Amino acid sequence: MYFDACFARLFSFSGLAVSVALLITTTTASAVDLIDVRDFESLSQLAAERSQREYEPAPELPEPLASWQYDDYMKAKYRPERATWFDQGLPFWLETFHRGFVQTDLVELFTLNPSPSGDPISQRIAFNTNDFVYDAPLNAEEIPPAGHAGFRIVGPFPNRPDAQEMLSFIGSSYFRGRSGDTIYGASARGLAINIAMMQEEEFPDFRAFWIQMPAADSDQIAILAFMDSPSLTGAYRFRLVPGNAVTRVKVQADVYYRDRPEKIALAPLTSMWMWGDGLKGPPKDNRPSVHDSDGLLIQTGPNEWRWRAFARQSYPSVTSTEVESLHGFGLIQRNRAFYHYDDHNARYDKRPSVWIKPDSPWPNGRIELLELPGAHEGIDNLAAYWLPPEEESAPDESANETDPSVESAANPGSAVAAIDTVSEPNGATEPPHPSLQFAYEVSFFAGDPPEHNVLGRATNLSVTRPKNADEPIEMEIRFAGPVLRGLPAEHPPSIQSNAIAGEICEEELERTDEGDWILHLGVTLAENNSGERPVELSLQLISEDQPVSETFGYLLPPAEPEFVYPAVYTRQE
Structure with a gap:
């Protein structure tokens, strides 16, 4: 299309x-x-x-x-x-x-x-x-x-x-x-x-x-x-x-x-x-x-x-x-x-x-x-x-300010330079230097970049919201990768986690027969969050003080978002 x-x-x-x-x-x-x-x-x-x-x-x-x-x-x-x-x-x-x-x-x-x-x-x-x-x-x-x-x-x-x-x-x-x-x-x-x-x-x-x-x-x-x-x-x-x-x-x-x-x-x-x-x-x-x-x-x-x-x-x-x-x-x-x-x-x-x-x-x-x-x-x-x-x-009138994120003519290896024109004696104007070069x-x-082939990757995610608002939201995140497959069930990785506008009240890891690890989470809202804000989650699996997974981030809505779908989905006019 x-x-x-x-x-x-x-x-x-x-x-x-x-x-x-x-x-x-x-x-x-x-x-x-x-x-x-x-x-x-x-x-x-x-x-x-x-x-x-x-x-x-x-x-x-x-x-x-x-x-x-x-x-x-x-x-x-x-x-x-x-x-x-x-x-x-x-x-x-x-x-x-x-x-x-x-x-x-x-x-x-x-x-x-x-x-x-x-x-x-x-x-x-x-x-x-x-x-x-x-x-x-x-x-x-x-x-x-x-x-x-x-x-x-x-x-x-x-x-x-x-x-x-x-x-x-x-x-x-x-x-x-x-x-x-x-x-x-x-x-x-x-x-x-x-x-x-x-x-x-x-x-x-x-x-x-x-x-x-x-x-x-x-x-x-x-x-x-x-x-x-x-x-x-x-x-x-x-x-x-x-x-x-x-x-x-x-x-x-x-x-x-x-x-x-x-x-x-x-x-x-x-x-x-x-x-x-x-x-x-x-x-x-x-x-x-x-x-x-x-x-x-x-x-x-x-x-x-x-x-x-x-x-x-x-x-x-x-x-x-x-x-x-x-x-x-x-x-x-x-x-x-x-x-x-x-x-x-x-x-x-x-x-x-x-x-x-x-x-x-x-x-x-x-x-x-x-x-x-x-x-x-x-x-x-x-x-x-x-x-x-x-x-x-932000807009700036300084003449030679540079930004190191991209190359510039004024500063090779960096990136932003203000336009600087040079006037010729006959009144013509030389073309300016590039403002940005990158x-x-x-x-x-298909799939992930070839170089992302060692650390565990989050391959599946599920969210189950409770009928009772006082109970935690349940999440399951499946991690797979060569490093994780080498970890025995009796030595699971630790979980490094953080939540904004919410709290992680339950954490449990389960090893599958394939060597993947499923992380079970329970998430509740923070006291100052009445449900109008999503919970920002960040977590990573660690073993022997070294990361064994990518850092996983997710914006968790407290309630199932509501959408008005067109008739092509609802089969209704």
């Missing part, structure tokens, strides 16, 4: 609109146009120059595309044989997305083709109605030259004969990938601005892409993207390396502020969790779990892992995890058993985990998790992202 990313625009909270100070347009010594982009350096120059101009919104979607409904959009079908590079014996080719319905964004597409001189030649991919089949009542002659909504990379995974979709860019700065062993699920974004605040979120858009023509024997493909928004511009480079077990996308970015945002989030991820472990679904839907991801995983050291299982509240919730050294984080689809979902159509058991790994650890920031109630499984209701140190994220890898694979 290609609409999840666009529906995820609903992440923004209602509130006051952001006031953006627009900069006066300046004349640069050598302006770069879209057709002039050849590599990342020229793209970064373009972004720098555009940051000195006033932001120009994209043109609105014309009719009849603006009036299309879902069924109309699905009747405009791309012809695979019309794909760019389809018949040239190359490992990858490009298919475009039609505009219409919720796909309102306009993007310009270019290919970068080799030339005898060695410099790539930029060639525009023009919109053409001949690229699509329009089923009745759509009429190709009534379709305006509206341009592209996005594109996807198609080709065979290694040693597999059939061509598959590998990576797609559609909607704002969203992109979605998969490995050969998985299907599409959670999405990544280029950047998030003012997310999870009491004001409207600003969504930066990828406005243009340049896709480098691969060699016939290449196992990867490079993509350049220009980002634009009222607050900033950006130059992005993506390098896709598809694989059957793991698909990797290397990301490099130069970001230039027009007006420094109040809050900027790096490497944001979005996903969906409707119900599953700890929360029952609607009475007339028999699927035990419905989600693209079942937890947030954070790596803070070589053998330091934190896991937060999702718990959908009936209201928006934001949790924050302070991190001194971020080695990686991601939205993980840990449970791979079909019976856990029992859905032959959605195949949630095949959805990928999405993992962010900085090129070098990002220090002294925090991971924020936004969980929204969500209306149905077609709408993303989760977001996780990295925030640089708070004091560096690089990371985003991976798509």
